Amino acid sequence: MGNEVGNLQLVKKLNRIGILNIIREHNTISRQQLAKLTGLTPAAITGIIRDLVATGYVVETGFGKSSGGRRPVKLQFNPDSGYVFGAEITRKNATLGVVNLDAKPVMLKQYSIDMTEPQQGLDLLADEVAKMIIESGIDRKKILGMGVAYPGLVDITTKVVKRSSNLGNKWRDISIENWLQDKIGIKVFVENNSNAAALAEYILGRGKETKNMAYINLGEGISAGIILNGMLAYGFKGYTGEIGHLVIYEDGPLCNCGNNGCLESLYAVPALVRKANNELALYNQKDTLKAIWLEKGNVTIEDIIANANEANTYAWELVRQAGWYIGKGVAAIINVFNPEAIFIGGILAEAGNTLMEPLTESVQKHALPELIREVKIELSSMRKNTGFYGACAVAIKALFEGGGDALLDV
Ligand SMILES: [Zn+2]
Numbered sequence: 001m002g003n004e005v006g007n008l009q010l011v012k013k014l015n016r017i018g019i020l021n022i023i024r025e026h027n028t029i030s031r032q033q034l035a036k037l038t039g040l041t042p043a044a045i046t047g048i049i050r051d052l053v054a055t056g057y058v059v060e061t062g063f064g065k066s067s068g069g070r071r072p073v074k075l076q077f078n079p080d081s082g083y084v085f086g087a088e089i090t091r092k093n094a095t096l097g098v099v100n101l102d103a104k105p106v107m108l109k110q111y112s113i114d115m116t117e118p119q120q121g122l123d124l125l126a127d128e129v130a131k132m133i134i135e136s137g138i139d140r141k142k143i144l145g146m147g148v149a150y151p152g153l154v155d156i157t158t159k160v161v162k163r164s165s166n167l168g169n170k171w172r173d174i175s176i177e178n179w180l181q182d183k184i185g186i187k188v189f190v191e192n193n194s195n196a197a198a199l200a201e202y203i204l205g206r207g208k209e210t211k212n213m214a215y216i217n218l219g220e221g222i223s224a225g226i227i228l229n230g231m232l233a234y235g236f237k238g239y240t241g242e243i244g245h246l247v248i249y250e251d252g253p254l255c256n257c258g259n260n261g262c263l264e265s266l267y268a269v270p271a272l273v274r275k276a277n278n279e280l281a282l283y284n285q286k287d288t289l290k291a292i293w294l295e296k297g298n299v300t301i302e303d304i305i306a307n308a309n310e311a312n313t314y315a316w317e318l319v320r321q322a323g324w325y326i327g328k329g330v331a332a333i334i335n336v337f338n339p340e341a342i343f344i345g346g347i348l349a350e351a352g353n354t355l356m357e358p359l360t361e362s363v364q365k366h367a368l369p370e371l372i373r374e375v376k377i378e379l380s381s382m383r384k385n386t387g388f389y390g391a392c393a394v395a396i397k398a399l400f401e402g403g404g405d406a407l408l409d410v
Helices: 002-025 031-038 042-054 118-136 176-184 193-203 263-267 269-280 288-296 301-306 314-337 347-351 353-366 386-399
Strands: 058-063 073-077 083-089 093-100 105-112 143-150 161-163 188-192 213-218 222-228 341-345 376-379
Touching: 002 031, 002 042, 002 073, 031 042, 031 073, 042 058, 083 118, 083 386, 093 118, 093 386, 105 118, 118 176, 143 176, 143 193, 143 386, 176 188, 188 193, 188 386, 193 213, 193 222, 193 341, 193 386, 213 314, 213 347, 213 386, 222 263, 222 314, 263 269, 263 314, 269 288, 269 301, 269 314, 269 347, 288 301, 288 314, 301 314, 301 347, 314 341, 314 347, 314 353, 341 353, 347 353, 353 376
Parallel strands: 083 143, 143 188, 213 341, 341 376
Antiparallel strands: 058 073, 083 093, 093 105, 213 222
């Protein structure tokens, strides 16, 4: 008997989240259309809609056209019925913000937070969340979750972060979800940063147009988030897409992972900045980037990108070289996963055509012709803050999945 009640409640829950998801997917829809689409009785639909309107997730927005009889009431999802936090963390900086359930930002800020000390870094992040809740004026009850985009390996079975070669060696077996949840009292969902960015591109960007795509994140590391048949490709533990650790030069520099000559030990942002600062010291030609180096004593990735548009300059050559080798990694993704679209994102993507031309040429040279013919390779349509929006998308997706436990307290 108890079991039957349990099952009935589960069915009720699944019906409610199912109906809510159908309403979200449509601009407007009527109760009659919902009954037709789901096969539920009009009485059941009426009951579910009553609950969804009472909780604010659904609003009635006027009347549709009559097909004989009474005009149907139009129903719409209300994206301002709830909000989620999103955070993208990197070694020294964090992007934190709050968005509505359509991922429209209410607040978005950058912070300097040192994440090489996990607990200290997470505590500082939690403090900023608390401050932002107050500053945004959003009712605490309407904050339904928080997504975190993490630059390292996240075990999909336990949601524990295994390590991050970018954040340093103190990150070992840490549950960001538990740590933050305890501090801020909001349900937290953690995801690898490139997976999160791929999800943002897929749900909010031009990735919508395909079900098979990859997002290549060119930042402190180099990695890919891969969507196959409309789902993130996780593999056994969730560690897919680590193209930054393709060894392209066995005698190359030591990588953060412990190996030598990995793609990211040569062409991720920190490696490019290091290389530029070393080589500019010996660079004798008249050059805009060299002039900056002479003036400031060092150059940043922003300096490199700002000076990479003019042909035959040092920055131009450096970015082109990076594009060529990164193209080898992208070719490997194409050969293995056969995507329809590749989106290039992260800080280095700001170099635009200077990066994309050699990268595309390199892909054409290194991937199978049959696989390249159909694939579109373009800059990410989300551009800046993709990881942040990905973190938000992760939280929103989790809320609307399964029985919608975090969303509808049945
Ligand atoms: Zn490596």
